[in-house]
Amino acid sequence: MIAPRSLWIARLTFAEAVRAKFFNVLLLMALVLVMLAGFFQRFDFGTSQLKFIVDFGFGAVFLLGSILTLVMTTQSFYQELESRSITSILARPIHRWEYLLGKLLGVQALLLIFCLLTGLILAGLLTWEERLVLSEESGASEENVVKQSEVFLFLGVQWLRFSVLAALTLWIACLSRSSLYAMFVSFLALLACQLQYLAAEMYADAETKAGLWFAWFLKTIVPNLQIYNIGDLLVLESVQEPLNQSLIGSILGYSVLWYFAFFILAILFFKDREV
Amino acid sequence: MQQKTPAIALIDLTRDFPIGLRGYKLRALEKVNLQIPAKGIFGLLGPNGSGKSTAIKIILGLLKPSAGSCEVFGKPAGNLESRNRIGYLPENPHFPSFLSGRELVLYFGGLSGMNHPQVKERAEEVIELVGMAQSAHRKVRTYSKGMLQRIGLAQALVHNPDVLVLDEPLSGLDPQGTQEVLDLLLTLRDKGKVILISSHLLTRVEEVCDRVAILHRGHLLKEGKLDQLLQEQGNTHTVEVTGLNEGTTAVDLKKLLQANNLNVESIQAARRPLDRVFLDIVQKDKETEKS
Numbered sequence: 001m002i003a004p005r006s007l008w009i010a011r012l013t014f015a016e017a018v019r020a021k022f023f024n025v026l027l028l029m030a031l032v033l034v035m036l037a038g039f040f041q042r043f044d045f046g047t048s049q050l051k052f053i054v055d056f057g058f059g060a061v062f063l064l065g066s067i068l069t070l071v072m073t074t075q076s077f078y079q080e081l082e083s084r085s086i087t088s089i090l091a092r093p094i095h096r097w098e099y100l101l102g103k104l105l106g107v108q109a110l111l112l113i114f115c116l117l118t119g120l121i122l123a124g125l126l127t128w129e130e131r132l133v134l135s136e137e138s139g140a141s142e143e144n145v146v147k148q149s150e151v152f153l154f155l156g157v158q159w160l161r162f163s164v165l166a167a168l169t170l171w172i173a174c175l176s177r178s179s180l181y182a183m184f185v186s187f188l189a190l191l192a193c194q195l196q197y198l199a200a201e202m203y204a205d206a207e208t209k210a211g212l213w214f215a216w217f218l219k220t221i222v223p224n225l226q227i228y229n230i231g232d233l234l235v236l237e238s239v240q241e242p243l244n245q246s247l248i249g250s251i252l253g254y255s256v257l258w259y260f261a262f263f264i265l266a267i268l269f270f271k272d273r274e275v
Numbered sequence: 276m277q278q279k280t281p282a283i284a285l286i287d288l289t290r291d292f293p294i295g296l297r298g299y300k301l302r303a304l305e306k307v308n309l310q311i312p313a314k315g316i317f318g319l320l321g322p323n324g325s326g327k328s329t330a331i332k333i334i335l336g337l338l339k340p341s342a343g344s345c346e347v348f349g350k351p352a353g354n355l356e357s358r359n360r361i362g363y364l365p366e367n368p369h370f371p372s373f374l375s376g377r378e379l380v381l382y383f384g385g386l387s388g389m390n391h392p393q394v395k396e397r398a399e400e401v402i403e404l405v406g407m408a409q410s411a412h413r414k415v416r417t418y419s420k421g422m423l424q425r426i427g428l429a430q431a432l433v434h435n436p437d438v439l440v441l442d443e444p445l446s447g448l449d450p451q452g453t454q455e456v457l458d459l460l461l462t463l464r465d466k467g468k469v470i471l472i473s474s475h476l477l478t479r480v481e482e483v484c485d486r487v488a489i490l491h492r493g494h495l496l497k498e499g500k501l502d503q504l505l506q507e508q509g510n511t512h513t514v515e516v517t518g519l520n521e522g523t524t525a526v527d528l529k530k531l532l533q534a535n536n537l538n539v540e541s542i543q544a545a546r547r548p549l550d551r552v553f554l555d556i557v558q559k560d561k562e563t564e565k566s
Binding site: 004005008009012015016019083084085087088089090091092093094095272274275 | 332335336337338339355356358359361363364365368369370371373382383385386387388430434440
């Protein structure tokens with residue numbers, strides 16, 4: 001059961017974040033980008049119409065969702081620290097881990113809204129385009145059959161990615177001294193996580209013992225955020241390799257592991273921090 | 276007879292702040308020993324930078340002492356039990372502006388671990404107590420400074436703490452707002468709350484404090500009952516006389532005192548503090564309007 005005090009913090013964090021201009025601008029941008037996917041697809045001649053919309057929509061969600069996660073997590077943490085309103089909160093009979101959990105849950109709730117709204121628009125657009133394609137081509141192939149529910153499955157997986165990223169950002173915020181620094185380092189950490197597969201490749205190809213250890217160390221301490229890129233396995237009936245259900249389970253387990261690892265690190269760094 | 280446990284006890288309390296990478300330390304508090312009794316209003320006085328806020332942060336568990344200790348009703352400061360017995364109003368409180376006064380009090384009640392029916396009932400009580408019942412539905416961003424302080428007091432009181440810790444509660448208030456807050460503190464004292472006020476506005480705090488401690492550069496210079504501290508002036512007295520006629524009066528008074536072998540250093544017309552004059556004028560105006 002989640003500590004009720006964390007839920008109070010989460011509610012306020014969420015209420016503050018949805019009022020933030022940054023969130024609303026980014027959400028609007030994401031929705032517009034997804035809607036414009038149908039327009040941009042006319043510049044693409046290599047893939048099918050629907051495949052382009054899926055790739056473009058998923059790309060927009062990943063990019064803007066990652067920015068949103070970095071900025072909102074850092075902002076929600078530093079806003080109270082810089083305005084010193086955190087002293088009124090931590091002077092209450094509340095554990096510091098409850099405070100951090102509340103912050104994290106509030107940001108996760110915000111990201112859930114972001115994923116749901118962009119998912120709705122994307123699923124709607126795909127349905128619309130599917131009808132257009134089917135009406136234009138009387139003998140349309142399986143390539144044009146869309147599984148809307150998988151749009152939400154993909155966005156659920158992205159939400160897990162954003163949750164891990166939020167926990168990572170919170171940890172970085174706990175050890176940083178300014179919001180700008182925290183945001184910058186979190187961005188670098190995101191890049192490192194996206195490129196973690198290079199360390200795994202280096203590990204496989206290592207020729208010296210030192211190289212092997214170094215590559216092992218890197219691939220162990222950095223989570224691999226590429227595992228969430230399962231867009232190619234979803235949505236369209238025509239995909240080469242259909243989704244293996246156990247993959248979702250392993251992504252979930254991987255996310256829980258890293259989420260709690262970063263959360264525990266955040267607690268350790270925040271435990272004795274002067275506020 | 277068993278001695279009553281003090282509400283707050285600072286024992287050899289020292290706090291250093293590291294400066295820069297070379298390990299220099301700024302000593303904000305040095306071996307401060309202080310007991311705040313479980314009754315009345317206690318003033319922690321001193322100029323800016325004297326260590327008042329550091330002491331308060333340690334009492335609240337927001338900072339850890341470098342040496343020595345701090346206890347709240349005999350328990351280490353900072354643990355949940357101690358914090359549950361303290362209500363805190365920071366200096367220039369910054370509350371989420373989109374909440375109404377009532378929502379703010381409910382939020383802080385929830386943070387204190389109260390369940391919803393409990394906090395709802397208690398919130399109405401404290402909002403009434405601080406005189407904000409008419410404005411509790413309004414957003415916090417529409418409040419004046421005085422209203423913010425009062426709703427701040429309501430949030431500090433919502434979980435019914437035994438001790439109220441108020442950091443510069445009069446800072447930025449006009450004389451009328453100051454008087455309202457001071458009156459409220461006296462009401463709370465009468466209801467049995469222990470109140471610790473940190474302030475550098477000595478003249479106003481003087482009106483309500485039972486005991487005071489004076490800090491300067493991290494050292495405790497003086498501590499005791501306010502009346503005793505104010506009377507520690509040797510054998511010099513101020514004499515206030517009314518009913519004298521203009522012109523001859525001061526000379527007559529001087530002659531009278533000299534006839535009794537008293538040395539008169541100076542005679543001046545009595546002055547009243549400006550904020551007191553202002554308050555009286557406003558009060559008179561209010562009474563005129565009422566009548």
